[in-house]
Amino acid sequence: MTKHIFVTGGVVSSLGKGLNSASIGLLLESRGLKVNLQKFDPYVNVDPGTMSPFEHGEVYVTEDGAETDLDLGHYERFTNAVVNKNCNFTTGSIYYSVITKERRGEYLGKTVQIVPHITNEIKECIRKVTTPDVDVVIHEIGGIVGDIESQPFLEAIRQFGLDVGRHNVLYVHLTLVPYLRAADEVKTKPTQHAVSLLRQAGMQPDVLICRCEKPLSQELKAKIALFCNVEKEAVIDEKDVKPYLYEIPILLKKQGLDNIIINKLGLKTDGGNLQEWERMLERLKNPKYSTEIAVVGKYIAHRSAYESLYEAIIHGGIANEASVEVRRVEAEEVESKGAEACLGGVKGILVPGGFGERGIEGKIASARYAREKKIPYLGICLGLQCATIEFARNACGLKEANSTEFDKNTSHPVISLLEEQKGIKEMGGTMRLGAQDCLLETGTKTYAAYGQDKISERHRHRYEFNNDYRELFSSHGMISSGFSPSGKLVEAMELRDHPWFVCVQFHPEFKSKPIRPHPLFREFIQAALTFEREGKPTHTERPLQASATRG
Numbered sequence: 001m002t003k004h005i006f007v008t009g010g011v012v013s014s015l016g017k018g019l020n021s022a023s024i025g026l027l028l029e030s031r032g033l034k035v036n037l038q039k040f041d042p043y044v045n046v047d048p049g050t051m052s053p054f055e056h057g058e059v060y061v062t063e064d065g066a067e068t069d070l071d072l073g074h075y076e077r078f079t080n081a082v083v084n085k086n087c088n089f090t091t092g093s094i095y096y097s098v099i100t101k102e103r104r105g106e107y108l109g110k111t112v113q114i115v116p117h118i119t120n121e122i123k124e125c126i127r128k129v130t131t132p133d134v135d136v137v138i139h140e141i142g143g144i145v146g147d148i149e150s151q152p153f154l155e156a157i158r159q160f161g162l163d164v165g166r167h168n169v170l171y172v173h174l175t176l177v178p179y180l181r182a183a184d185e186v187k188t189k190p191t192q193h194a195v196s197l198l199r200q201a202g203m204q205p206d207v208l209i210c211r212c213e214k215p216l217s218q219e220l221k222a223k224i225a226l227f228c229n230v231e232k233e234a235v236i237d238e239k240d241v242k243p244y245l246y247e248i249p250i251l252l253k254k255q256g257l258d259n260i261i262i263n264k265l266g267l268k269t270d271g272g273n274l275q276e277w278e279r280m281l282e283r284l285k286n287p288k289y290s291t292e293i294a295v296v297g298k299y300i301a302h303r304s305a306y307e308s309l310y311e312a313i314i315h316g317g318i319a320n321e322a323s324v325e326v327r328r329v330e331a332e333e334v335e336s337k338g339a340e341a342c343l344g345g346v347k348g349i350l351v352p353g354g355f356g357e358r359g360i361e362g363k364i365a366s367a368r369y370a371r372e373k374k375i376p377y378l379g380i381c382l383g384l385q386c387a388t389i390e391f392a393r394n395a396c397g398l399k400e401a402n403s404t405e406f407d408k409n410t411s412h413p414v415i416s417l418l419e420e421q422k423g424i425k426e427m428g429g430t431m432r433l434g435a436q437d438c439l440l441e442t443g444t445k446t447y448a449a450y451g452q453d454k455i456s457e458r459h460r461h462r463y464e465f466n467n468d469y470r471e472l473f474s475s476h477g478m479i480s481s482g483f484s485p486s487g488k489l490v491e492a493m494e495l496r497d498h499p500w501f502v503c504v505q506f507h508p509e510f511k512s513k514p515i516r517p518h519p520l521f522r523e524f525i526q527a528a529l530t531f532e533r534e535g536k537p538t539h540t541e542r543p544l545q546a547s548a549t550r551g
């Protein structure tokens with residue numbers, strides 16, 4: 001019988017429900033259990049795919065091509081779960097499904113209502129990830145208790161506990177216990193109120209995770225336990241762990257959260273440990289080297305807009321025992337101030353994915369700076385497209401070169417709309433999405449990073465390198481190093497006469513984990529360290545790490 005953990009939040013949002021859900025997943029895996037994770041988002045958008053990254057941060061792409069909330073990235077980075085389209089539902093997607101059924105007459109003339117129709121639909125979504133091979137599913141409810149839009153989800157998870165038996169579900173509530181500087185006091189009242197709201201919704205939390213600035217005293221824990229009707233040992237404190245988010249599972253384990261969950265759910269455990277994670281954390285906290293790279297993007301002001309990317313950079317650092325400082329550069333600033341002013345001194349330049357024209361010329365100038373100064377460059381999706389536009393203009397002499405995304409009538413469309421995209425009018429979920437196989441050319445730096453010729457990576461784009469320019473590019477020194485299995489689509493490109501200038505049409509950041517850094521990030525950071533060390537660009541070959549090789 002699969003068990004369920006429901007993670008809710010109270011007092012304020014942004015307490016880290018996603019990171020805590022992921023951490024619980026890791027702790028249970030470390031005890032030999034198989035977990036899956038799921039997130040419910042209370043907003044009305046059907047998925048975050050069409051939302052601006054300024055609104056809701058990164059859109060995380062799953063293997064099966066769902067455009068999902070960024071918390072799913074935490075789930076995959078912390079655990080072995082491979083999330084899919086059933087792991088993220090929104091109010092919009094729930095209503096969309098119910099209204100579609102209503103239009104088809106599936107409710108047989110009944111009045112369709114929030115209870116039971118919407119709540120039944122939510123419970124149906126919970127069951128979609130409840131497969132016999134999974135011991136525990138962790139379901140995160142976005143937003144906080146008390147939000148109008150969270151109510152149907154709270155009602156559904158209350159009912160679900162009743163449906164499957166209370167002993168098969170565990171309610172974990174994440175809350176804030178603030179320290180008031182002026183009063184020099186830690187306050188428990190907001191938590192009491194949040195738990196009271198949860199109880200009004202019919203749920204008694206089993207575990208409270210209290211976010212706080214400093215660890216809570218035993219006395220305070222006892223007070224929270226009494227007032228919130230939770231066992232004292234199940235009141236867990238979680239002080240801020242920045243910058244080492246990967247420490248959260250360790251903090252939770254120190255307070256015995258894995259045992260509490262296992263006992264309360266009556267789980268049988270067998271083997272497993274946290275050693276690999278702890279070793280990773282040691283490496284992360286004790287770097288031997290350091291370097292600085294620049295990320296040139298257009299949503300730089302919003303940290304979570306590039307969540308997986310920044311994490312993957314940290315992973316690349318872990319693989320090289322290095323701390324990596326990231327200079328966040330607004331692409332438009334490169335346009336106004338120039339590349340030297342914005343990028344001078346960095347040891348690597350990364351241009352990530354993106355959409356729309358704003359900042360494009362700044363990204364193109366950044367790629368040029370990296371190419372001409374022989375600074376390691378990693379171009380991801382739009383970062384590949386900008387590098388090819390730059391190369392066409394300045395190395396191949398095609399001054400008018402552009403992507404048809406930015407100039408429909410360019411005389412040299414080096415980047416153009418994918419054939420399969422022509423005629424698509426709907427915006428949501430219609431890009432080339434999810435995992436695609438890719439074949440790598442031996443002898444290239446891309447191949448050297450992976451150490452294998454067949455790989456699979458996740459995509460999210462509508463535009464692609466125009467094959468008409470393949471020969472011309474190659475004759476000027478930019479070669480195609482990866483192709484779709486049909487050979488029709490160029491998936492990776494690199495410069496022949498440059499220490500490390502690698503561009504990919506896919507998003508490697510979605511598959512990088514702290515304990516399994518992605519090979520491209522590993523090699524990119526290694527190239528940056530070489531550049532740092534030698535002050536000049538030389539690419540050192542070194543044995544490939546089997547553990548970091550991914551297929």
Ligand code: GLN
Nearest residue numbers: 353354381382461462463
């Ligand atoms: N806008 C580009 C495209 O659709 C790049 C997309 C991306 O970087 N994810 O192809």
